[in-house]
Amino acid sequence: MGKTLVIGAGGVSSAAVHKMAMNSDIFTEITLASRRKFKCDDIAAAVKSRTGVDIRTAQVDAMDVAAVVALIRETGAELLVNLALPYQDLKLMDACLEAGINYLDTANYEPEDEAKFEYHWQWAYQDRFKAAGLTAILGSGFDPGVTSVFATWLRKHKLATIRQIDVLDANGGDNGQAFATNFNPEINLREVLAEVRHWENGAWHPSPAMTHKVEYDFPGVGPKNMYLMYHEELESMSTHFPEIERARFWMTFGDAYIMHAKVLQNVGMTGIAPVMHDGHEIIPIKFLTTLLPDPSDLGALTKGKACIGDIATGQAKDGSGEKTYYIYNICDHEECYAEVGSQAVSYTTGVPAMIGAAQVLKGNWSKPGVWNMEQLDPDDFMDMLNTQGLPWQVHELDGPVEF
Ligand code: NDP
CATH class of the missing domain: 3.30.360.10 (Dihydrodipicolinate Reductase; domain 2)
Structure with missing residues (x-):
């Protein structure tokens, strides 16, 4: 159904990418990119041995908008799933706008030098995503999500x-x-x-x-x-x-x-x-x-x-x-x-990230703009929670x- 670029190769990403591979009818092509490529390769090897599915891997610094845009264009991805850290949210939203693809994350933006948990930085992208006809889904983990x-x-x-x-x-x-x-x-x-x-x-x-x-x-x-x-x-x-x-x-x-x-x-x-x-x-x-x-x-x-x-x-x-x-x-x-x-904390975050991404790729959550999870129709997401673990x-x- 769609090509996906996942950024970040930590605990949450590993669980999410496994579940994407287990739903290869929706996630037809997956690229996993992170700061250190060997972490992506380790996850790709684990996914291959558990599911038989091949994952492409790449090195990228999520703070480098031009590099992320180039990677999006090279992969042909239509959705970027941000499973790196909250510090990277705005740069990755910028890259999605520039490359013209949809965005999803699991945690709200935090400036590195201020422990503030506020949505206003990301909500300020509303008009730009709307005007571009693109969708950004914020906080598709378990809590938030x-x-x-x-x-x-x-x-x-x-x-x-x-x-x-x-x-x-x-x-x-x-x-x-x-x-x-x-x-x-x-x-x-x-x-x-x-x-x-x-x-x-x-x-x-x-x-x-x-x-x-x-x-x-x-x-x-x-x-x-x-x-x-x-x-x-x-x-x-x-x-x-x-x-x-x-x-x-x-x-x-x-x-x-x-x-x-x-x-x-x-x-x-x-x-x-x-x-x-x-x-x-x-x-x-x-x-x-x-x-x-x-x-x-x-x-x-x-x-x-x-x-x-x-x-x-x-x-x-x-x-x-x-x-x-x-x-x-x-x-x-x-x-x-x-x-x-x-473990369950990575799993309970990674599975909803996959399900939220599936909602975008299936066209259920394709309204242009920046949305929190409670603004979107819950029914198919809730059905997938029951079938996806x-x-x-x-x-x-x-x-x-x-x-
Ligand atoms: P990890 O630290 O395990 O993984 C983060 C990954 O992002 C690492 O692979 C790291 O690379 C990579 N990364 C960091 N900076 C960059 C960068 N500049 N460019 C490219 N890649 C980068 O974190 P978790 O997997 O535990 O958490 C991932 C996200 O999930 C976090 O944002 C966290 O807040 C969120 N979360 C959400 C929950 C929810 O329920 N909503 C619950 C739990 C977590 P490297 O390996 O090189 O360090």
């Missing part, structure tokens, strides 16, 4: 309005490491240590990172402590579903993770500003990332399950009053590893959340 599609599906089929929504991300996986992050350590720590904000009654309410803790009994995972956090879908959902009175995001962390993160922050190891060390300028969080385990190596070590979903309350579509639904997926780390050689369940709860 599936969590917005879940909310949209509830709003299409169950709830006329959403009064309040809580996104709950539980990872019950154990990788046996003293301290490791499940996706890129630099991006993960910037996000986890950022000031918390939640949306309530038309305003953002700030609080310090990792302070507001609640125990919740997650389906498939069991009881875990979850912490209030800021996450980018809070901005897009509260913008696109303006009736939302309260939107919050929660993520589980074990005590050991919290202790390590706080110590590293307290001693300055998570700093993003350059410091002089031994006559050389270094950025502490980049040095720390070099020391920490590579999340794409954790697949074979991780056991347990993850459960991510939304609890939403609003007026029922059928006029039966206020209802609360919990919609979620449970994903098993070892099953993901057996299927594509990745991330089956979901929806249950009515007795009433709104009490935490």
Whole structure:
């Protein structure tokens, strides 16, 4: 159905490219390009041995717009899937506009020297994508991504309005490491240590990172402590579903993770500003990332399950009053590893990236402009979650959340 260029060859990319190869009727030709070509070649070899499909590989610096445009033209790709880092989003959107192809990513743009998670930089491309007749899909991972599609599906089929929504991300996986992050350590720590904000009654309410803790009994995972956090879908959902009175995001962390993160922050190891060390300028969080385990190596070590979903309350579509639904997926780390050689965090991001890309190639999400996931029709995406390894369940709860 279409030629695809994937940029970035880390944990998420490996899972996404495996799943694209498993859907070769949609992804007829795949090129994988990244900063270091050997990482692309390693993924291509794994895909070939698991699926028999050949992937083309290339070296490219995503910050070099001219080089990306040349690669797009050489491959004839009609869609660029950005699975590199959030720092590259704007350059890759520029390259897509110049080469005249569609764009999709899984995380919103962040300036490297500011840990700010805001959509305005990417939303500012709306008129240019519209005028060019091209589509840009923002945040097609699990959170953001599936969590917005879940909310949209509830709003299409169950709830006329959403009064309040809580996104709950539980990872019950154990990788046996003293301290490791499940996706890129630099991006993960910037996000986890950022000031918390939640949306309530038309305003953002700030609080310090990792302070507001609640125990919740997650389906498939069991009881875990979850912490209030800021996450980018809070901005897009509260913008696109303006009736939302309260939107919050929660993520589980074990005590050991919290202790390590706080110590590293307290001693300055998570700093993003350059410091002089031994006559050389270094950025502490980049040095720390070099020391920490590579999340794409954790697949074979991780056991347990993850459960991510939304609890939403609003007026029922059928006029039966206020209802609360919990919609979620449970994903098993070892099953993901057996299927594509990745742990569940890479899998739960890579599979929705593939499904979002499939929506563009199938023509379901081809409206010109820049779109967040909750602005698009959820039905085929939700069907593909069920058939592509991330089956979901929806249950009515007795009433709104009490935490
Ligand atoms: P990794 O660090 O494992 O992979 C990133 C890849 O991008 C690496 O291969 C890296 O190259 C490559 N890269 C970095 N800079 C450049 C550049 N300038 N040019 C070309 N390639 C570059 O990250 P993950 O796979 O863990 O995460 C990928 C993305 O997914 C991130 O944006 C992350 O925020 C997002 N994510 C989204 C989630 C969601 O649910 N929405 C959840 C988890 C992650 P090299 O190998 O040379 O370092």
